[in-house]
Amino acid sequence: MTFPKTETLPKTDARRSDVANTAVRYNIYGLVHKGLRAQMAQTLVVAGRTDWSDRDDANSALAEIRALAQSCRSHLQHENHFIHPAMEARQPGSANAAALDHHEHEQAIAGLLADCDRVERSALTERTPVAATLYSRLALFIAENFEHMAMEEVDHNAVLWRHYNDGEIHAIEQALVASIEPEKAMGSLRWMMTAATPTERAEKLRGMQQHAPAPVFMGVLTMLQPALRASDWRKLQIALQLPTVDERDPAELDAVSNQQRSARQQQQSASVAA
Numbered sequence: 001m002t003f004p005k006t007e008t009l010p011k012t013d014a015r016r017s018d019v020a021n022t023a024v025r026y027n028i029y030g031l032v033h034k035g036l037r038a039q040m041a042q043t044l045v046v047a048g049r050t051d052w053s054d055r056d057d058a059n060s061a062l063a064e065i066r067a068l069a070q071s072c073r074s075h076l077q078h079e080n081h082f083i084h085p086a087m088e089a090r091q092p093g094s095a096n097a098a099a100l101d102h103h104e105h106e107q108a109i110a111g112l113l114a115d116c117d118r119v120e121r122s123a124l125t126e127r128t129p130v131a132a133t134l135y136s137r138l139a140l141f142i143a144e145n146f147e148h149m150a151m152e153e154v155d156h157n158a159v160l161w162r163h164y165n166d167g168e169i170h171a172i173e174q175a176l177v178a179s180i181e182p183e184k185a186m187g188s189l190r191w192m193m194t195a196a197t198p199t200e201r202a203e204k205l206r207g208m209q210q211h212a213p214a215p216v217f218m219g220v221l222t223m224l225q226p227a228l229r230a231s232d233w234r235k236l237q238i239a240l241q242l243p244t245v246d247e248r249d250p251a252e253l254d255a256v257s258n259q260q261r262s263a264r265q266q267q268q269s270a271s272v273a274a
């Protein structure tokens, strides 16, 4: 693992105008990378403030770091299986650089998980230096991923947009999303939707409102409401023409409340299991 080379920085700067143009065509990386960046940033903050001599605090941080490692591993596998083959099919060699990055990221993820195990095995009183190594490795991993995602959003989108229309790019995304287990999809959706703008959030959920079974859509809203700022939730209610709380009948409110309780319990169980 290395810091970005000095000579790569001007290249990244020069890409800023390209990044700003991604709104012109469908950006298959847009929301998922926003969600991933949010999860990375949040996890780094947690790792940095953790009291590693406090067993509960340390366990909670380790669960978040392991969850991030799993998110990153799944994400790169999805790209390997769905996006890179589509690029290679129309422009051979176009996914080579990312494939190499992904190989290095797999090794970095294994290193992070090994560091988590080392922290867990060490005595509470001796954890500080072991946890400092974990924190440094996590920060470098995140820095490299931020560079990597920017590269994908510019270079990969250029290839996809050259060789596929937006309908075909949506079809690639649909195949990718269909391959994700529902529980993992929900976790990823939570990061994406809490990191998105109100307009992006409404657009994504409007599609789900139209096409997903009603109980699934209701489950998504139930999961999202407590995670969103009150102002963002209100904007979503308006955009999707959802009933306000006062307009819902008591039976529906009870059902929502039960679903929220169950979602919280599932989250807590998942954290403990992770």
Ligand SMILES: [Fe+2]
Residues within 6 Å of the ligand: 076, 079, 098, 102, 148, 152
């Ligand atoms: Fe990637």
